[in-house]
Amino acid sequence: MKVGIALVPCCQTIQLMIEMQQKIISDNPLVPIWGNINNLPHLTLLQGRFHHPINWINLVYNLQDYWQKEKYLKEFQITQLEYKTPGWYFLKLNNEHIFYDLHNFIFTSVKNLIYVTGEDLKKDISSYTDLEKINYIKYGYRYIGSSFNPHFTLGRIIDNSINNRQSSWKRIIEFFATQNLIKIQQITIYQVGNYGSHAATLYSVNI
Template sequence: MTRWLGVALLPCADHTRAAIQLQKNLGVDSPLRPPLSEEGNLPHLTVFQGPFVDTLEPEQELARISAAVSLPDELTLASVGIVYQPTGWLFMSVERPPLLQKLQEVVVDRLAPHLDRAAFDTSKDTSRFTETERASFAEYGYRYTGDAYAPHITLGRTEETTALELVRTAPQRIHVPEAWTFDRLSFYVMGEHGAHAEKVAELPLASA
């Protein structure tokens, strides 16, 4: 059986609430989907996601991943700002330091053998992907790996022209935190638009 799962960094409590409020403020006239909440779709920074066969054991893999990377008790990443991503996506983009790249490399190495490659969406329109994003998607079924990795908190999706207008006017309308702090690793079930719909396993960085 194929399971659509992801590995993510979760923000600390204050920044979880800040991301939820940021989505509300940004989409006050045009609500973004899916809605973020502490009880439902958690704000998160995806490290990797995709379709996996049932040989994958999330709790064990999360422990192995954390043991393979020396992460601090809290990982703070500088904000790059709100960005638009085709098609219709709004991201809270953050920096990509070597430690974050290393974390993704470890996650991909550990999880790639469990990918259900037959479940990749080969009909997906990748015409607006960059060359590196297309290569990433073809190899792993996920747009953002390796050189294409674009760490971000997804603020939601909307109609294309609306998304462009929201990004254009965002600096005049909302305040964006200068940095975001993450304190947990999570294995999650992917929901609408790849949302963090259900937590399967969680590990505080402090216990890694």
């Protein structure tokens, strides 16, 4: 089972993000579709397969302590819509240095426990950058170290012909960003589902 470590917004922000995505997918199909319980909107700090034993509860509390010690912000602004091959659309936030720090803290804590299976290595990674390929082959996840790319995944397009409709998406996202902040509430350990989704929460702690 693949496991992820993520930051998850408060319930109100989740609902507002779901409503925003629904406006976009009304005529622009994307996967996965966000939900209130499964497939939560989230910002992944790390993802992979991990050898046992690993104390997830200690890990989330250590990250919580680190966050509080550093006095990081909990509210963020969506700054842009980013396209990432092959077919992914990401929502980028301000103050990215916070997420880089948190990623490095987590990765340093667990990197020696990560492993990759033969099935993982069958994945087509031809569109990845050279460093992303190295990361994936070694750790089973492309966004590590200097290739870390903090984001909320808006979704992956099903039909490539809709790429020319980005302007309408941007208007929806820009309006959302002027009206709402992304309010982070939880650190979660989650089961990774299809398309990297936050399929189920295994452990969580409020920040």
